[in-house]
Amino acid sequence: MRAWSFSIGRLLGVEIRIHTFFLLLLGLSISYSSVSGSTGIRGFALWLLLLLAVVVREIARALAAAWYNLDLRSILLLPTGGLQQYATHEATERAATPAIGKRLGLVGPLSNLLFGLFLGAVVLTVAPEINLFERPWLTPAHLLRAFIWVNLLLAAVNLLPAAPLDGGRIFRGEFSRSHGALKGTRTAVGLGQIIGILLAIAGCILPNMWLIMIGGFVFIGSHMDDSNLLLHSENDPVLMRDVMLTDYSTLSASDTLEDALQRSVHTLQDVFPVVRGSNLVGAVSRQGIVEALQSEGNGYVQGVMTRSFQIAQSDDSLVKTLRRIMAGQGAQLVPILEGNRIVGIITPQNLAHSMGLLNARRRLRQQERTD
Secondary structure (H helix, E strand, O other): OOHHHEEEEEEEEEEEEEHHHHHHHHHHHHHHHHHOOOOOEEEEHHHHHHHHHHHHHHHHHHHHHOOOOEEEEEEEEEEEEEEEEEHHHHHHHHHOHHHHHHHHHHHHHHHHHHHHHHEEEHHHHHOOOOOOOOOOOOOOHHHHHHHHHHHHHHHHHHHHOOOOHHHHHHHOOOOOOOOHHHHHHHHHHHHHHHHHHHHOOOOOOOOOHHHHHHHHHHHHHHEEEEEEOOHOOOOOOOOOHOOOEOOOOEEEOOEEEHHHHHHHOOOOOOEEEEOOOOEEEEEEEEEHHHHHHHHOOOEEHHOOOOOOOOEOOOOOEEHHHHHHHHOOOOOOEEEEEEEEEEEEEEEEEHHHHHHHHHHHHHHHHHHHHHH
């Protein structure tokens, strides 16, 4: 999901990102406002109220994370809530424990529920003539009533036992206690896909655009969790050698930048391992080569390569390696070694492709066993 998001700034050292699905939702909100007889500005305001409701729950969840001494690195804002990424591997592991995971999962829905009830109480006190129960609840024609209900509905939706909602995380943690992490994840994923389909069908019958949107998002999120099941397999762990790219190009530290750029034309790689003899000594990107040529002219690769990078052994666990990398600053290239010899590389692009193929192979094997 992070790949389809962009940064909107940092707050107290925490990067705030917003998913591009929010932009699609903005278009739907403005279109819905025009069709219902309101102005596009009111549609934009309705979208802002949903964004504000998500911000309210994420502020509460960030405070809860600070209470449990979980250092946050980033928060990804989604239409149904947010995803937190922690600064250290230890914080990630601690947040995933059933006890803390359950409490963190309840904070979001409770914050929206209490905030919505508080707004409702204020409106009934100040303007009792407003009918808060008149339908439709989410309409650009009545933004104040919509703001109350968007908080209440966001709380209710997140209590559903469907990944990637809060309720799905709680259900997965509780189910995993007695049935194991793999079975708990698979059950939560399957239930999430069913709930997503039911919500979309209900939205078509009523009709209700918001239910269709939520159902589609829940189904997509559950499908993404299903694709990641392979990472958590207990009986068939994925190793780095299973997903590494073995057909790749390297550059020599003594290559000139012009020669390196010429060689990069004939490959789809964006980042290259740099070797001196048989030893791995650095990494350099195609973009870095181009920028160095433009600013400083021709030189040598060793002058622009980075000497600080993540490495992994071929028999390392993929999931543990990814957690270690994400606990750092991330990486565009991870050389895979056997001893001191480089035998492959991992890039975000080839990892996604390899995981998709491995997941397809796992499904084929399951079908063969059932036939």
